[in-house]
Amino acid sequence: MVLEKLGSSLYDAIKRMLRAPTVDREVVKTLIRDFQRALLQADVDVKLVFELSKRIEEKAFEELPPGISRREHLIRVIYDELTRLVGEKAQPLDLRPGTQNIYMLIGIQGSGKTTTAAKLARYLQKRGFKTALICADTFRPGAYDQLKQLAESIKVDFYGDPECRDPIEIARRGVERFRDYEAVIIDTSGRHKEEKPLLEEMRRIAEAVKPREVILVIDATIGQQAASQAKAFKEATEIGSIIVAKLDGSARGGGALSSVAATGAPIKFIGTGESVDDLEPFDPPRFIGRLLGMGDIESLVKRVKEAEVEVSERDVRAILSGKFTLEDLYGQLEAMRKLGPLRRIISMLPGFGYELPSDVFDIAEERLDKWRVIIQSMTPEERENPRILNASRIRRIARGSGTEERDVRELIKQYNAMRKMLKQLRGRRRLLRQLQRFRLG
Ligand SMILES: Nc1nc2c(ncn2[C@@H]2O[C@H](COP(=O)(O)OP(=O)(O)OP(=O)(O)O)[C@@H](O)[C@H]2O)c(=O)[nH]1
């Protein structure tokens, strides 16, 4: 996961807020202070951190829309503000199918251009676009071989000329050769840290090949220093977009993302590893949701209130603690029913999503009534140790409770499924932690 440390610090701060008995000014202040510390540690610009803090503080105690709790409101505010910090909404690559779309990658030395060129080629080819790579890096020895090998490994057509010293000439020839391709990606040579020669070369090649987009590859490890590159770049070209590479394992990635976003230059992809598959479209709301480990926060937020109303911490405890016999089931049927909405929350948390069977906890009212009678017809021994329920006992219980044998069998089956489920849940300490975030104040 990218920016793991930032994500977990922010998440911890939110967790504390959710667990506070009431959300008052003191709680919000603490939350903001925790956020500030986490963001500054990720190298986010002080000014941006300050602005974010101010907005959260202002909005936290806005009048609540009807039917929305303070906690829910705060989660929304936090989520919106963090999303805004990295760019609001996803901005897809400008790609017009059926035409030749040329993408030119530029960036300072070692920023990740060549790797990213291959990643992007793979990404587009996988989506069905006829794709090719061109090596217009005539500066670094080995650049040609590096891209050629990458192109071969992902089976993308490639053009380059190790004999030729003129990048513009190579770019021109490559573009000509790949005339009927939909995505043609040009890798260029890395420049020194100054922005001027970088932008100059960009202009010269761009003039010659008329790219659909010029893409600046920024190394996330430089943190908020990315701002000046992004700013100069944005001013130099209308058709510029940005890929932030090396976001994996970079503690300063938050600084890179936020400072680039602040310039208004669109971040279209992020690089999240060294392999050709480690490229993903950058989608700020989704990114923040994942950063916070909250899955789909939009849906989650909708459920917070539901959980607040319907599931008390006592219920959760009752369900998740202690042994679970039919005797317990009897006392817990009601609480169990309330797991319905809770289950939907659990299913939205990453890592648990699809493991929960959908119907184990959905129990209809009438079945509950029936089960109550059935359990009452059992001996204490049977309730304590349902394993002893053999055919003749089941027959007796059905008769005694005025139900069918299959009702009794169904109850036993359901009980066993629940028991298994709960055993798994108890084993998941992380889940317990997640559940506690939703406890009631
Ligand atoms: N961890 C990680 N490493 C990356 C990523 N992108 C690139 N790298 C590594 O960064 C180093 C430089 O990558 P290149 O693609 O060669 O960079 P470049 O900008 O083409 O370099 P020059 O052509 O010399 O300017 C290589 O070791 C890559 O494996 C990424 O997203 N994550």
Ligand SMILES: [Mg+2]
């Ligand atoms: Mg390169």
